[in-house]
Amino acid sequence: MGAIVYTGGVGFRVWAPYATSVTVGGDFNSWSASATPLANEGNGYWSRDVAGAAVGQKYKFVVNGTDWKKDPYSKKQESSVGASIIYSQTAPAGIAIPYFEDMMIYQLHVGSYCGSSATGISKFADVANKAQYIKDLGVNMVELLPIMEFPGENSWGYNPTDIFAPEADYGGPEGLKALVTALHNKGVGIILDIVYNHLGPSDMDLWRFDGWYQNNLGGIYFFNDWRAETPWGHTRPDYGRGEVRQFLRDNAIYWLQTFNVDGLRWDSTVNIRKVNYTDEIPEAWTLMQWINNEINAVKGSAISIAEDLAKDPWITYTTGSGGAGFDAQWDAGFVHPVKTAIETGWDSDRNMVDVAAALAIKYGDRCRQVIYVSSHDEVGNGKSRPPSAIDSANPGSWFAKKRSTLGAAVLFTAPGIPMIFQGEEFLQPGWFDNSVYNNFMNWNLVTQNAGIVQMYKDLITLRKNYGALRSNNITVFHVDNANKVIAFHRWNGSQNMVIICNFANKTWNWDYQIGWPVWATGHAVFNSDWNGYSSDFGNFGGWDTAPISGGMDGMAQKANIAIAPYSVVVYDLY
Structure with missing residues (x-):
């Protein structure tokens, strides 16, 4: 579909079932609206080979004689309001990506990641220049906010106009290919954020593409009834129409094959499958099943992630059992209790029961839940990043550092696929504004907060080194809501680990006891209060401890603990 390059020319093919005529105009025919008519195939599709047309030339389809339309399958755009550009490429080299339970994700927004008020938004090439930094941090997957063509340059990307074309202001398809190559060369995989719950709504030539529509709605690519409604406009694709299903399926596979990306994160799947979060769209469920089956067939190693946030295990159940077939889903049950616990102002208001439930929550396979404390949504839409939420006057204060890193330590020792948001590792303050120009990162903080960056590196390395931390296995055996302390047991085979979290501004100097899962010395392998951070x-606590006789927390033995305020200590038991 779209512009298909062959030796000596280009084939053009487009779906326009209600059109009376379709032509193609471009650089190859002096932008004539009539010189190059496409043939009606009789099945809603129109096509023609154009000898002499070549890569790099601009073009548009002309529908019904006067409507100049961008190619729905355009692989490269001048802009969201410009011409389509004939484009072809070979795929960048792929890599072997980690198993899902071994993944650690770094979410970033291309436009703000390396931009500045002096240089403007950053591009794919700028992010590529940070590939060594990302590798050194230790994460093994990068997840980009949507990079499909959108209006202007000032956007998070959740308003796509041309879903096959990487954003021109970021560097287009050539820039994306170079970024994939740069990350792959460092052994880091890449996940793209795709938006199928709506399209546009502005600068969108798909709207009434061939002139047909019903109920004053969008025409062939969209539902033309009550199902069109979304929180972002009446532009939900028609998941029941075969050609639209094919369009979305082709798009998902395009990124995996042509750019060799390693996964897809589906934006708000609950708004694919439901209207107003309540009324089911059956065709949406079968669409997700079909595309996930196709992903498995085309690139079985790729991860398909749903941002569903409804705690529905059927999202990650296999399609053979009736599930949607996703490999993982974002975990709303983790982020809100943990984020609330570290950001709440008064210790007395921290709820350890909620934190314990967040650690233990399971809908399906726990290793298929993406867990996080910060994401673009959780630090956007008026919500601050944790350091600023903890101390708005001084996000670099002791309280901000201690409690934000408390959240990080819980994140990287919990079961699931951990994800952090850009700048989280160096205490980027403020909130993720809807205006990209207010979101530029302060890279001076990497040096200023080098110790905090090192803590994130240590936590990531800890998780890599201990299979118990990457397993599904967890028992939250100690929940002390009065003193704001919790402890949980992680294990894998004979490896046993205990994680103790102090959510209060109180020091315990060997005068706190918890149950101990096995009769073995606890060797401290991480202490978030180290003054190197x-x-x-x-620099208190983090000392080895031995079991003593006497049952506690349902265990046959117990141990005395020393731990600093707002700190986490991790023990390896042997």
């Missing part, structure tokens, strides 16, 4: 940390 920040000079104002106390």
